[in-house]
Amino acid sequence: MNDAQKYWQANIRLVIGCLIVWFAVSFGAGILFVHQLNAIRILGGYPLGFWFAQQGSIYTFMVLIFFYAWRMNQLDKKFHVSEA
Numbered sequence: 001m002n003d004a005q006k007y008w009q010a011n012i013r014l015v016i017g018c019l020i021v022w023f024a025v026s027f028g029a030g031i032l033f034v035h036q037l038n039a040i041r042i043l044g045g046y047p048l049g050f051w052f053a054q055q056g057s058i059y060t061f062m063v064l065i066f067f068y069a070w071r072m073n074q075l076d077k078k079f080h081v082s083e084a
Contacts, residue, residue, distance in 0.1 A: 007079040014071055018064050025052065025060040 001009075029037060029052035037049035048056075076082040 003079055007075065007081065010075050010079075011072070014068065014075070018068055021064060022061065026057045029053075030057055 029049065031053075034049035034053065037052060038047035040048040042048055042051055073082070
């Protein structure tokens, strides 16, 4: 396997990991496990499942974007395809 294939494989692995987190937070925490999470109250007395459906998923997606960019920069440097 050459470096381009290894780079692509690492990229796909990273994307799949991010999509799993995205799915778990948006569908799992916001829909599937909302009743269990609603038993937990957070700041202001809001149910955790409601918070995930309204704001938590957005915060998680923002963190995922920055994580993906940071990790891709590391992969670019590792495989010598960095733009800088």
